[in-house]
Amino acid sequence: MQAEVKPHTVAYDRKDFMTDQHVRWCPGCGDFMILNTMRKVFADIGVRKEDFTLVSGIGCSSRITYYMETYGIHSIHGRAIATASGVKLANPGLSVWVATGDGDCMAIGGNHFIHAVRRNIDLNIIIFNNRIYGMTKGQSSPTSPEGLKTKTAPGGVYERPFNIGEAAIGCGASFFARVPDKDYKMLEETMHAAYKHKGTSVIEVLQNCVIYTDGIHEQITSKETKDENQVVLSHGETIRFGKDDEYGLVLNGMKLKKEKFGQSIPDEAFLKHDMHEESSPFHLALARMQLPEFPVATGILRQVEDVSYDAQVYNAIEAAKKYTPYKSTSDLFMSGNTWEVK
């Protein structure tokens, strides 16, 4: 048994999710787009305002909690997912969302992240990946690309970054999507899909920090280059990219290969996107695609159905209730060896 989220009856507007707090991000920060989209999605999703809880950690991104007129916790650095897990388990009837940064989620919060996806608890996790620590003014994060000059790597980052999708799927994620911050349409659809997905949904937003990593996702997301450098996945459809959709992917053993349509290779050999494929190596291979060899995959890479952890917890509770001799604490306390003093 899992309590169902109660649908709302009034129609909401995105303004209904605005708070009276001044939004304190740098002008032009990608966070604004995520905020706006989130307000729209929350208004449209069909959940009553009071049944949302938005949990964040600490970072520029995590400030979003103050700007969404729902219940919210601005917790501590790295602990958004852990805190949100407590909320969801306490009241599985809530729609629980997590807003977190690449540092918050993948550095200090890494353990909670991998365990959430392993358990498949029904949280919608949005990672604002600007590949830097914004709030603390520009130190390397675990997603900072090699060579990037940061305050803690003045000579350039020499650590290998995490590929969030790969880590998530490797640790068992049932839902993973990657979305450019400016593609609010894709973001909106993805957030709806994440909401519908029962289990942990991970959305990596390629978010631009105008101060410390301005343009870091530009190659992937800019108008001029995105046709070549980004492949937008769509379930059931053949994977295509390039200015004229002239490229696709074929298999070479278990490796992906970029090929041109209409040349020597038969059309059937080109891969279709199947986000529901249970086996993960295909989705991992998609998540791993990197410039310059491959375009970067966006959209929903993986969505497979599996029972959520919160549902399992409540199933276990129901099952236990059914077979127990204890219906109240008195039953329990009086069980076993007792004696009376008169």
Next chain:
Amino acid sequence: MQAEVKPHTVAYDRKDFMTDQHVRWCPGCGDFMILNTMRKVFADIGVRKEDFTLVSGIGCSSRITYYMETYGIHSIHGRAIATASGVKLANPGLSVWVATGDGDCMAIGGNHFIHAVRRNIDLNIIIFNNRIYGMTKGQSSPTSPEGLKTKTAPGGVYERPFNIGEAAIGCGASFFARVPDKDYKMLEETMHAAYKHKGTSVIEVLQNCVIYTDGIHEQITSKETKDENQVVLSHGETIRFGKDDEYGLVLNGMKLKKEKFGQSIPDEAFLKHDMHEESSPFHLALARMQLPEFPVATGILRQVEDVSYDAQVYNAIEAAKKYTPYKSTSDLFMSGNTWEVK
């Protein structure tokens, strides 16, 4: 530049690595086999005794530190890898080993684990995976199989366990091996290979806890069933298993399929093991293989060369030293705007 481990000149015996401490594991515990093998490997490896450091967390497994006559730290629960990272970076000339349990490494220590493999720091990590918390007397660990009855899951575990290999490779591991505790030959070879590997080596040992999960790996490792249920990987060779090595693996898209040799499928279609393949989906697919559909893969699943983190740190130091105007603190302190008071 990375300091090279100095080879020793005297010949060691495994007894040279015995301490005067009484070994306090339950009789029959799989930990004994790991200890014995480790002593042998340390004796044979060609490193001076004083140049080993063995770091562990807390758990039955982590007690091993007291039984190896080297430098050692029995740190705190979950922090073996973090502590070992500090040792290695402080003195890259040491051969640094980590002994950790499935709880120590994959529950509380999960964050350090994924960051170690991401960075590829040159540690040899041995995970004693008995799929339970032994030392604290039988609670579920993140590798406890679904359905197992434990002190914290009296009705049976309902969380999805981690597949250590998948998580490690997903997070970027350059070396992953899986070895049954009783296969001391395989363990010995694997430990030698781990030592040689410059970067993070992860060895998952399928360790038997006679008290809380006795026989949990039996299906995979027992004499009677291992031919069917275990596939021992060997680099460059065709993957074979079954009583008479009659089965192999073929590809179906990106999925593995178990097939019989000498039937309709041509021999060339059967997969060979290539542990050096840089692209990870193949190794992930191997790591994911599970009973009853597939045999469980043991041996070295993945070993790819990549510069280690410690080497990169010292490279960066060398580079910085080369171009700096500061050769001493005085140079630094006197740089910039100074003035004299006379």
Next chain:
Amino acid sequence: MAEPTISTPVNKVVVRFSGDSGDGMQLTGSLFSQSSGLAGNDLTTVPDFPAEIRAPQGTISGVSSYQVQFGGTEIYTPGDKTDLLVAMNPAALAANLKFLKPGAMIIVDADEFNRKNLKKAEYENNPLEDDTLSDFRVIKAPIAFMTKEALKDMGLDTKTIMRCRNMFALGLVYHLFSRPLESTVAYFEKKFAKKPEIAKANSKALQAGYSFAESTEINALSMHIPPARLRKGMYRNIDGNTAVAWGCLAAAEKTGKTLSLCSYPITPASEILHELSARKDLGVVVFQAEDEIAAVCASIGAAFAGNLSLTTTSGPGASLKSEAMGLAVIAELPLVMVNVQRAGPSTGLPTKTEQADLFQALYGRHGEAPLIVLAASTPDDCFEFAYEACKLAMEHSTPVILLTDSYLSSGNSPWRITPPQELPDINIPEYKGAPEDWQPYQREAEYLARFWKYPGQARFEHRIGGLEKKENSGNLTYEPLNHELMVKLREEKIARVAKKLPKQNVYGPDSGKLLIVCWGSTYGSAKTAFTELLEEGHDSMGFTHFNYIKPLPENTGELFSRFDELLVCEQNNGQFAAYLQTQYPGLKIRNYNKIQGQPFFVDEIKQKIRETLEESEYAG
């Protein structure tokens, strides 16, 4: 050989069952405790088992013991030393000699004193045959042989038969104290319902032991301990960890709240998690988190979501939780953290007891982060203080730390099963106004508690977090004076809890030279020591024991002022004494500290009090 010192009737007796880890001593002891409870005695027990999961069989490090003190009077400790030792093998004898009173009785399984076992126990000669035991009264019972005899017709294998030796021994002891066998037999029948032959074998061995005693010299020794005058009601034995779990269950039931436990295993706190994991049947939501930080953060989430929220741990875990406890303080959420203390620092002596996490509970967070600190004193009052912790957390919208310890968690004492209607009411401050007028940091006037509103409640949507908040509105602000105000408000909120607390009591004379002060689990030994000294005629001293640590009860200062000096007894290096100095500067305090991983003995405290009284006599 000395004469037995156990005279008939006596008022209290200490019995220690000891054998190899595989000999079932914990079960034997606890059955004996049950029977003592049924006989109307008060009692306290303590187990003593190897740190290893499975230590080598037959050796001293593999010895497992169970000690119980029971009597016709109030019993606060399991006893310093033993009147009767049951030793199932040479190692058990060797390990326990130091715990015996002079003249104590020893029952041994003489059949186990063979060469092999003697060697494992590091005996060169058989102690039953030399003068090792000359100070004691030794009963050499052929337990193994007699058990075999008794069960020989049942068709059981030897291993199964030998497993019943403990019940033979228990039968012997039952006879000694004139205990009926019925309830124990009934227990076997229930426990081994699916293996009736095992039930029968155990019953038979028990019976055989009883009969054996009847027909031997033991018969002459049997004695009667009168029942204690305990308060009327239903009783059961309970250990501190179960009592904590149950106290929280009771508070959840009382308030109609769901209990959430988010925890991570650690010795000696794990059993709370185990018990509540098994209490899914009562609707408990248990989350075994990936680590302690996840556990405490999830509990904060659960508290925010409106559940009665609990997190349990021991020292190392408490350290890990300190950052998040600060969040709970500034968020002003109800949250109970139980720290079952063990000996530190660091990993320390994980199976041993200590009270050295008090400083951490009081001060172990960055910034000014006050919260309520309670400490339980006996295994059974762990129930009461867990309930109280839940009550205060919810009534005052604050995290509460409840300190228990390894000694309480593993000890047993009879618990009067509190009927639900006797439990104190829990009055969670209720907001009565319109949602528009509600503000997240608005406070109830008397105690300054916030009103708890949570997801699912329409029109109370709000955000909380770790940044400093504007008074009332809870909006973020950097205003200097607001910060000072909020720091003071948070402190004052905790201080005002004192108004609600029971007055601190003095036992014995309520003024005088010396006040014996203790807190938490030192209660048992200190109270016993004090009572005995009082009976011995020392009348210039009082005794007071603290369960409410922060805030202290309102009359504490006044109470202290009635005595010239304080003697603070605690199992650490003087933490409570130091805390008292900060609260009542200028107190004249003597410290009596024991930091040995084990509780005070009654005699140690008596000795110390005597010395102190003499010294101050001399000084005065």
Next chain:
Amino acid sequence: MAEPTISTPVNKVVVRFSGDSGDGMQLTGSLFSQSSGLAGNDLTTVPDFPAEIRAPQGTISGVSSYQVQFGGTEIYTPGDKTDLLVAMNPAALAANLKFLKPGAMIIVDADEFNRKNLKKAEYENNPLEDDTLSDFRVIKAPIAFMTKEALKDMGLDTKTIMRCRNMFALGLVYHLFSRPLESTVAYFEKKFAKKPEIAKANSKALQAGYSFAESTEINALSMHIPPARLRKGMYRNIDGNTAVAWGCLAAAEKTGKTLSLCSYPITPASEILHELSARKDLGVVVFQAEDEIAAVCASIGAAFAGNLSLTTTSGPGASLKSEAMGLAVIAELPLVMVNVQRAGPSTGLPTKTEQADLFQALYGRHGEAPLIVLAASTPDDCFEFAYEACKLAMEHSTPVILLTDSYLSSGNSPWRITPPQELPDINIPEYKGAPEDWQPYQREAEYLARFWKYPGQARFEHRIGGLEKKENSGNLTYEPLNHELMVKLREEKIARVAKKLPKQNVYGPDSGKLLIVCWGSTYGSAKTAFTELLEEGHDSMGFTHFNYIKPLPENTGELFSRFDELLVCEQNNGQFAAYLQTQYPGLKIRNYNKIQGQPFFVDEIKQKIRETLEESEYAG
């Protein structure tokens, strides 16, 4: 309009540069500080910038300021209030009026006071045109216009030109205090070596401002501040974080050890990590860990491996590190943890200053886990105390916590560059016996330090960890008395450090009614307040300031006993005062606490001291 109160010559002056975040006020201020240093003045500075990374341009929340006090005497604080404000726009004026002394001088860029900017600053009317500023002496300089004029022939775009406004303003101020321009011009040439036109534009603007002043009413006001009598030597300005980093570098160099820093970014400690990340050129091994726990554990690893090991953080990170600090204590490894305190609890006010992590430093670990606690008092003595922390850690084989704070980390003061030979020796206890005789927990006799042996050293192989150890051998043991002994030894080891510490000083009369007590960064305000009151003739009070917190200097108790009462001034709710009560029970202490995220003002402390003296006069 009031007359200027800055008379010539004066002894100290407070100048505040303020403008939009984009106006380069921090650079302007720091160049001015440099020039003051060069002029031989002592000085202290403090920045004040928005919490947001980029606040809306032109608004009050976007204002960035830099305050400096400099003078011909010792300067301990950046000044309570300002004598001269440079306001680059209306928002800067609005934000800073509250910081001005009555009669202060204000230089504004009059060109920026247009409708748009006034609105952003929430001015309805132009304050230059009504009586808002009637208490001040206002210089309306057409800075934008004049800058444009000065640079018009250089072919630069308007944006670049407008970026030089700050240098025009600086030129004005230079003239006011008769500062030479050369070194600043040289600075531009060096900094913009690759963009000579930028260097030139800045120089020109500076020159233009200077000339403009010469030809206007400002000329009449220019004044000379005499040089301070500072100790001979080379000087530079330094902030607290850089000073910490450098102090550790110096200790590493002195001992020939490699410095390892394992850390995780956090405001306001990050700059130590930044500076040392840039110091790979001096061989520093920096590990930016995945979190604070990894950071502190890696530092323990580095210490075990024989490096001088450092970890840096602020409150929340310090909480996370508390478990592992306990390991460092029981392992008795040298380790320095720097906590650059910020206002708490929890996330609190992350950019504001406070001293409220003292309790945590002293007590924030489970079990009995004593370590050394130091606190720095000025930006420049952060160098000395970081060095001292490293020295004590290695000499006494113990973790040391060094407390600094946000105020020290961002403030600047001139630092006399300590020549290497003047640095105190660091004598790491050296084991002289044979390897066979060495034991891991053997102690050097005088101070009980362990001998540090580490991997790579043959025949000293050993294991350490968090479990309790046998005295000397370090083998695991559960022996009760050994545990007590080890707890006492660890405490005693820290206590003995006191023998080595400099005597605690009293400034002013060395006995009397009132002793003003403070610790850490309250030094500046308290010392200034005290000195001023002394000069005003108050002579029944002394002043003492603590850098050594645990242990306290040996003569502390004796020193306290010479005064009737203590007034403890600290930026928290009374933590040091409470700690003193535990160390010297019975002290008569008054608390003076400010918990507003900002340092004490000198006047506040003076006021409080006066009141206290009066009260005690009255009471006495």
